[in-house]
Amino acid sequence: MADSSFSLAIHHAASFIATVLRSNRKNTELEEAAICSVLTNAVEVQDSNGLALGIALYDSRFSWINHSCSPNSCYRFVNNTTSYHDDLAYPITIPHVTNTETLSNLELQEHVRTVRYGPKVIARSIKRIKSGEEITVSYIDLLQPTGLRQSDLWSKYRFMCNCGRCAASPPAYVDSVLEGVLVLKPEETTVDYHHGTTNKDEAVAKITDYIQEAIDDFLSDNIDPKTCCEKIDNVLHHGIQFKADSQPHCLQLHACHYVALNAYITLATAYRIRSIDSETGIVFDMSRISAAYSFFLACASHLLFFAEPCLAISAANFWKNAGESLLDLASKFPLERSVESDVKCTKCLILGTSNSHREIKEKSRQILSCVTDISQVIWSFLTRGCPYLQKFRSPVDFSLTRINGERKESIKDQTVNVLLLSFHCLLYADLLADLCYGEKSHLVS
Numbered sequence: 003m004a005d006s007s008f009s010l011a012i013h014h015a016a017s018f019i020a021t022v023l024r025s026n027r028k029n030t031e032l033e034e035a036a037i038c039s040v041l042t043n044a045v046e047v048q049d050s051n052g053l054a055l056g057i058a059l060y061d062s063r064f065s066w067i068n069h070s071c072s073p074n075s076c077y078r079f080v081n082n083t084t085s086y087h088d089d090l091a092y093p094i095t096i097p098h099v100t101n102t103e104t105l106s107n108l109e110l111q112e113h114v115r116t117v118r119y120g121p122k123v124i125a126r127s128i129k130r131i132k133s134g135e136e137i138t139v140s141y142i143d144l145l146q147p148t149g150l151r152q153s154d155l156w157s158k159y160r161f162m163c164n165c166g167r168c169a170a171s172p173p174a175y176v177d178s179v180l181e182g183v184l185v186l187k188p189e190e191t192t193v194d195y196h197h198g199t200t201n202k203d204e205a206v207a208k209i210t211d212y213i214q215e216a217i218d219d220f221l222s223d224n225i226d227p228k229t230c231c232e233k234i235d236n237v238l239h240h241g242i243q244f245k246a247d248s249q250p251h252c253l254q255l256h257a258c259h260y261v262a263l264n265a266y267i268t269l270a271t272a273y274r275i276r277s278i279d280s281e282t283g284i285v286f287d288m289s290r291i292s293a294a295y296s297f298f299l300a301c302a303s304h305l306l307f308f309a310e311p312c313l314a315i316s317a318a319n320f321w322k323n324a325g326e327s328l329l330d331l332a333s334k335f336p337l338e339r340s341v342e343s344d345v346k347c348t349k350c351l352i353l354g355t356s357n358s359h360r361e362i363k364e365k366s367r368q369i370l371s372c373v374t375d376i377s378q379v380i381w382s383f384l385t386r387g388c389p390y391l392q393k394f395r396s397p398v399d400f401s402l403t404r405i406n407g408e409r410k411e412s413i414k415d416q417t418v419n420v421l422l423l424s425f426h427c428l429l430y431a432d433l434l435a436d437l438c439y440g441e442k443s444h445l446v447s
């Protein structure tokens with residue numbers, strides 16, 4: 003079904019419910035059951051680009067699946083080409099009636115059976131599931147620390163999650179990293195990450211609010227992309243000063259802090275907008291820094307995904323965006339087309355098509371080993387003019403040692419490297435998306 007007709011179907015369903023509510027009929031059990039079901043079991047439906055279309059109620063095989071912050075399954079929507087009589091179809095009940103006021107309950111039920119089929123939902127395991135183990139999915143963004151996930155679930159669904167990740171004490175590695183900060187005393191030159199907030203709470207809240215405000219302002223068009231980039235880049239790079247034991251300290255966010263991750267998403271977009279809007283002189287530089295942030299975000303998501311496998315879904319998206327961003331950068335190199343013939347990775351191209359568990363691990367290892375090699379050559383070039391990203395010697399291990407000068411590569415070599423990196427990012431996104439969603443995923447294509 004085309005997306006527009008699906009929106010129309012949701013509209014019909016909404017007016018149907020409204021009509022029933024206005025009907026003043028004595029026996030309202032059916033309506034009550036329908037509304038309770040919608041309130042408890044409805045899910046947000048998205049089109050093939052991940053855009054929200056509205057909510058829908060699928061049958062119990064899907065709508066009874068509970069939430070976990072470390073789920074063993076994920077789901078996606080696909081356009082439904084299944085015929086009405088196919089038992090395997092997941093029907094969406096979309097009544098399209100104009101006047102129900104005169105109908106009895108029985109007639110109403112008959113009417114509701116006139117179903118049409120909206121996007122099909124497919125749930126798929128992303129971890130091994132033992133016999134008898136509950137199948138779970140996530141209802142929320144899993145790249146948030148425990149407190150934020152809990153309040154998100156409470157405000158949207160009114161329950162407290164008690165899954166293994168939420169109940170872990172001490173917190174799971176991924177959650178401590180998502181809230182990790184770095185505290186520097188003036189005399190310190192080398193640094194350790196501090197996980198948790200202890201007596202730095204106020205400074206953490208201040209830096210978090212500052213970045214979140216800049217992101218919100220940018221999203222609501224209150225600040226232009228240039229100001230947004232300057233504000234966020236600056237605070238990520240310098241952190242903020244605060245006093246502890248009468249001593250000045252500097253607080254910075256861990257590279258994978260959840261606020262930093264949101265900042266990278268915004269910065270990648272803001273720099274890309276600047277590359278479109280800018281005068282010719284800086285188009286290339288803006289595109290380059292946008293690609294650097296996209297790639298850095300993909301690497302950060304990778305670190306988190308290794309600690310928490312269900313984050314493969316976010317990681318797949320970030321690697322895909324990084325690949326596309328690098329491809330966009332490659333298109334801006336002032337070069338003849340012939341360079342494309344040099345872009346082959348013999349190691350990765352020969353990876354087989356079989357998807358056995360062992361082979362996926364092997365493919366992943368191979369692709370990441372190439373990513374690591376290419377990053378070493380290209381990172382100083384990608385991050386030129388971006389002091390925050392330049393602090394990281396490598397986006398693969400996030401080590402903070404500064405880069406010792408930039409490697410001098412020819413434009414042709416840099417183009418090949420950018421294209422090669424883009425190719426590997428897309429290949430890795432493809433592998434992760436296939437793991438999560440199977441071969442028909444829009445991400446895979």
Ligand SMILES: C[S@@+](CC[C@H](N)C(=O)[O-])C[C@H]1O[C@@H](n2cnc3c(N)ncnc32)[C@H](O)[C@@H]1O
Nearest residue numbers: 042043065066067068069070159161162163164
């Ligand atoms: C899509 S339904 C899941 C099926 C539901 N448990 C049922 O029996 O119909 C979503 C609702 O289930 C409940 N739920 C889901 N996951 C939960 C969890 N981890 N802990 C407590 N309640 C949960 C919440 O009330 C939520 O609004």
